[in-house]
Amino acid sequence: MTDQSTLHDTKAAYDAIAGLYAEMFSDILDQLPLERALLRAFADIVGEAGPVADLGCGPGHLTAHLNELGLDVFGVDLSPEMIALARQAHPGLRFDEGSMTALDVEDAALVGILAFYSVIHTPPQRLSEVFDEFARVLKPGGHVLLGFFAGDEAWPREFDHKVTLAYRWLPDALAAVAGQSGFAEVARLRREPIEGERFQQAQLLLRKP
Structure with a gap:
């Protein structure tokens, strides 16, 4: 599968369930105290030094939280x-259509990236x-906060995500891939699934030197 076909399939899949997704996840943080704490820490770390991008923002609930x-x-x-939907729900915030592989952002323009x-x-x-x-658009010292489904195998494992094809990552393996782009790990969280979740959940906080 080519990169363009992957992007097309992902875009079409999320377009098809956008309304339902917004209904299901608009208040998801109420159930996730550990994730709320990490988002708070991320906000404290990046501070008011410049703009932050929420990449893969969906209906904008985490953008609004930040x-x-x-x-x-x-x-x-x-x-x-x-x-x-994000623009409708949060008219005071900016939301752009775009791809994480080709961001319409100048070099070294951001202090933080959320990719949950x-x-x-x-x-x-x-x-x-x-x-x-991510490394291109971040300033030196900028941070990335990743959220993902945790796996236990060295090579990421695909699974039947409810929307479209997705992969579970061993945190060490994902940190290693990020390290190839120059990122250093700052912190990580891995927790057991709560009711309604199938897999362990993980977050990585990364820093661009």
């Missing part, structure tokens, strides 16, 4: 239906291109 935490944040998503469960749809052999793009 804004409430005091960040200058905007959202980007591949799905135009998701972007339309958005790199999971990228084929493993192409993920280094995503991290290269």
Whole structure:
């Protein structure tokens, strides 16, 4: 499968379920105290030093949360239906249609990137291109916070995600791929699934030197 066909399939899949997705996940943080704490820490670390991008923002609920935490944040998503819902729900914030592999952002323009469960749809052999793009748009000292489904195998394992094809990553393996683009690990979280989840969940906080 080519990169363009992967992007097309992911875009079409999220367009098709955008409304339902927004209904199901708009208040998801209420159930996730550990993720809320890590988002708070991320906001404290990047501070008010510059703009932050929420990549794969969906209907914008995490973009809005980061804004409430005091960040200058905007959202980007591949799905135009998701972007339309985000703009409707959060008219005071900026949301752009776009791809993580080719961001309409100048070099070294951002202090932070949130990519919560958005790199999971990228084929493993192409993920280094995503991290290269993250490195391009981040200032030195900028941070990335990743959220993903945790796996236990050295090579990421695909699974039947409810929307479209996705991959589970061993945190060490994902950190290693990011390291090839120059990122250093700052912290990680791995927790057991709660009710309604099938897999362990993980987050990585990375820093561009």
